[in-house]
Structures are given as C-alpha cells and as structure tokens.
Amino acid sequence: MSYLDNILFAILLVIGFGYFFTSVKKIRRNINLGTDVNRSDNPKARWTNMAMIALGQSKMVKRPVAGILHIIVYVGFVVINIELLEIIIDGLFGTHRVFAFIGATYDVLIASFEILAFLVLVAVFAFWSRRNVIKLKRFVSSDLKGWPKNDGNYILYFEVVLMTLFLLMNASDLHLQNVPGGFSHFIKAGSFPISQFIEPIFNGMSNELVMLLSEIFWWLHITGILIFMNYLYFSKHLHILLAFPNTYFANLNPQGQFDNLESVTKEVKLMMDPTADPFAAAPVDDNAVPSKFGASDIQDLNWVQLLNAYTCTECGRCTSSCPANITGKKLSPRKIMMDTRDRMEEVGRNIDANKGIFIPDNKTLLNDYITAEELWACTSCNACVEECPVNISPLSIIMDMRRYLVMEQSAAPMPVNAMMTNIENNGAPWQYNQQDRLNWKNEN
C-alpha cells in the first residue's frame, strides 16, 4: 500500500469514530434528561448481574431457540472483532496480516473467525426467517409497523454483508497465498476452513485482478463495520453496547417492591404529625423544584428508565408474556419502551434545534404517545420485567404514569376511585365497616 491508502484509512477511522462519539454524547445527554436515582449500592450484585445476564446471556436462553441463535451471533460478533484490531493496524501502517508471526495460534484464530462467520450467517438466516417467513407473532405485531420492522431486517442484512465480505476477503487472500512461488506480499498465514470453498471462484482470474478484488473486499469490510457502528444510534441495535450498563444499573430489589415516593412521604408525615402547625407557611427552600407526582413526560422519568428505553432491542418477549396483551388489550410493554425512546429522541432534537434549551412543544409522552387506556390495562404482574433478557422494567414506567394520572389529574377510572374512597373512609377497598373486620370469627 502507498501512503495515500494509509492516510485515507486514517481519515475514514477518524470520521467513523468521530461521528460515533457525537452520537454517544447525544445519548448521554438524553439519558441525563431523566431525574436522578441512586443505583450505586451493592456493586458486587451489580457486577454479577452484568456478568450473568449481559455477558453470560442467562436470560436469553429461557427461550432456547432464539437463545442459542443469539449466542452464536453474539459470540461471533465479539470474537470476530478481535480481527478488527489487526485490520486497523494493517490499515494504518500498511502492513499485511501483522499478527501472522504468532504462528499456529494465528491459524487457530483465523479458523475460528471463519467458522463463527459461517455460523453467524446460518443464525442470521434463521432470524430473518422467523421475522419474514414464519412470522412469529411478536415480530409482526402492530408495534413493529414501518421503521422498527425495517430496522430489524436491515441489521440482519448488514451482518450478511459483513460476514460475506470477511469470507471473500479471506478467500481472495488464500488464493494469492497459494500462487506457486508466492505473489507480492501475500505470505502464507492463517487457516481457512470456510473460505477454502469460496477460493475456487478466483480461478482463471489474473493475480493482479484478485489482488484488486481482495483490496476492495478489505475496504468494503472495514467501511461496512464503521457504517454499522454509526447505524446503531438510529437503531434498536444499541443493545449490543447498552445491555452492559443496563444490567448493571437495573433494579436489585424484589420485583414486587415498588418505590415509595419520597416527596409524598414528607407530606404524609407532616399530615400525621400532631404537633405540626396547620397554619404555618411552607418552609422556603430556594433549591426546591416544585414537585410533580408521577410522570407525564420523559423528564419525569429517572435516568435508568431512559437508559432502559435506549437499550430495548424490541424483541417483544415482554409483550408476548403480558396478560393484557395476550388477551387483546392495547397495552404492549414493548411499545411503552419504544414510545419512551421516540419521545426522548424528539425532545433531544428539540434541544439540538434550540441551542441547548428545550422549548415546550405541547406534546407529552402521556397521551401523545402512551394512552391512559394502555396504562390502565396493566395488572402489575411483572411478567414483562421477568421476561426481559436485559432487565428492562416497562412496569416502572407504567406505574409512574399511573401516579401522574391519579395524583395530578385525578383521572382514575370511576370504579378505581370508588375503591380508593372506600380505603380512605373505611380502611378496605369495599364498603364494609372497619368495626366489622373480625365478624368472620363468629360467622358460620
């Protein structure tokens, strides 16, 4: 390679990574639009969760077919990316197969990359079939109309292209390695269990042409990887990165434990304090933000809930296990996460367009994205939370939005209001007198 190649390659890398980091900054900024929540406790349990659930895929395999296919693609992705290191060094310094000197280990590495690449192709074909031929219910439901459906397929096409280029690159390289007496800089290195079967397609071509093709494959492959990396920001595929922080920061409490709103605790304590002066002016606190109960928009959710939304890869296991969704109600936990991300990105674009300040746009997550009907269909059964392979909690968002409906808008369904009135008046959700609570003892 001449220096021009190396400079071009460096520019390509800078553009690829530069754009990627601006996207990362935007994601960070958007996640930080959420309120604070402390998830720094118990680091040991958090690292264990990350190791088991994100790294170890323990929840993925609860559905074995998808789980095993996913592990193939995941391992393929991680392992084949080791090769990326060599590609970057070769590109920057004009070397060729710079790690070849490690000998037998190099052969094993290249061979395993090849086998994995082939397995990834098989798995991707299975994934594609599940979406487009078998049409599993969770992949054809109304949540995934339009962009989300295409996004799912684009990711698979990307992987096919990248894996194919990788194998073609190796096949052409192998072809030139086998030229009797050697050719140019194509030293004998690596073992090619898959691409040896592709190699014959180059028979009959001139060595110069094969070398040109080999370089084209190489450039297309690395360019494809950089494009794919930058595609993540626009895609549900961000989970390949965010699954790790997401499982780390996920809730560690029992799933049945819902948080007690601190702002409410203060007020209730004051109400129940017999020594409190009912006519006293509210204490003045200059830093106090006027508190709003519950969530109507993404700024009312906490940052972990927003991280959840970016992490969601729209697999739909939550929705397929949701009792409300199974029985035909509008609620879909996946849609709750997708809506939260869509709204968060809308707010983010608003901030970008207005020099860093959010100008109210008369829209909210509640009503414009998620309707009260969806929220009221939830049984709070935690099936969605249990199902999520990366510990996302759609339920916590549903509950926060219900809190807004009830405490800020008094907009509960009538029978729910009646139930709450009963609890307030007689300490039971039905109209029975508290004094009758022990009557069962003497009844037959």
Added chain:
Amino acid sequence: MSENLIVPTMAEMLAQGKQPEVLFWVGCAGSFDDRAKKITKAFVRILNRANVPFAVLGTEESCTGDPAKRAGNEFLFQMQAMMNIEVLNAYEAKKIVTACPHCFNTLKNEYPELGGKYEVVHHTEFLKSLLDDGRLTIEGGQFKGKRITFHDPCYLGRANNVYEAPRELILKLDAELVEMKRSKANGLCCGAGGAQMFKDAEPGNKEVNIERTEDALETKPEIIAAGCPFCNTMMTDGIKNKEKEGEVKVMDIAELIANAQDL
C-alpha cells in the same frame, strides 16, 4: 357447625401481658369476602390445631394500601401504611403471617422504608415451617392421589420468588402435582393484580382469568390450588364461565390442609 375458633386479638394479648409468636394479618379480602373468609378460618383452624400462639389486629387492622399504590395513589398508600405501622409498632409486632400475597408483598417490601420493619411470611411458608419443625403433621386424607395444579400468585412468585413452599405442601398431601405450561416465573397473572380486581377490563378479546383458567384446565386437574384470595376469585369465576364447577374445585392451600385433617 359448632365452630370453636380461638382468635385472640393483639389488644387482648397485651391486656394479659402476652406477646404472640406471630401476628396473623387477615387482610381485607380475608375479613370481608365470603369466599376468602373460608380461607381465613381454615388457616386459623390449622393454627389452633398446632397450638400456635397468634393474634390478629381485629378492628385495628386496615387496608395495607396495596390496591391504592398499584392504582397510582401513593398518598393514600402511604397514609394507610403509616397508620398501620403505628399500630403494629405500638404492639411491638415482630413476625407477621398473611394469607394474601398482596398484603405480604407490601408489608414485607414497602413498609420497612416507612418505619415498619417486621419478618413477614406468606401462610404457605409458615405452614411449611410448622411441618418442618414437627409442630404439624399432615396426611393426604381425601386429597391422596388427586390431580392438583397450583396457580402461582404474581405477588408471591415473581414478586418475591416464593415458588416451592406451596408446592411442597401439595406434595405432602400425597397428591399428584401437575404444572401448567406457564408456571412459576413464567406463570400467567389471574387478571386481578394492579387494582384490576376493582375495575372493568379494558377492551380486548378475552378476560385474563379465562385465559388462565384454560391453562389450568389443560392439566385436567381435580383441584386448582391457589395461594391468594384474589386469584381464588378469578379462577373460581373462570371455572364457572367454563361450566366446570361440578368437576374442578378452586381451593386455597390452607383449605387443602385443613380439609385433609378434617379440621
């Protein structure tokens, strides 16, 4: 029926200068719902049989606030919680048992932060501990060899990871425990949770309890065992809807055990 239930209240205990081993939190359903009252009494009969010194709050008990909290009314929940905590702390309650997974979850997980710290157990866990300690022996009796399927209450199972205690009790009855296709962590809700018990369902194509009843009927059970008064109602309604009430009974674990001993 000449019932002779011994049900002391915490107030009576205090007057005698006694502290019970465990406080039985009856819950609203257990106190007022006709079906759930039978569960309450069955559990009390077992406690009486095993000579467990327990007491109830009686008229001093009030809703834990669970349905209000799940409906989104955090104010009402915390008011209920703090009133109950004042009562419980005044009696220096240490250990609480309840037959309602919703009360169980709320008392166990959501009260501590508000000042109510107790050891809280579900009645299936408590019954199992009585067996393990040799304070209660059970035989299968009328349930020997019967096909029984257990419906996991969300607030006992997924919410708190209690899956085994109720199953071990069923096995102790020498019954044939059959699992539904969706069970334990994958169990399907009965449809009552999250304040759904108190409202109509949103438009859809089926009621959740029917879906769940179909899961249960697939196992061809003679008895559907429940561990929650609300699940019990939902499954009972489901069985009626399927016109199977002649063949399949819905019973709480406490009732199974009490009936097996002819209590």
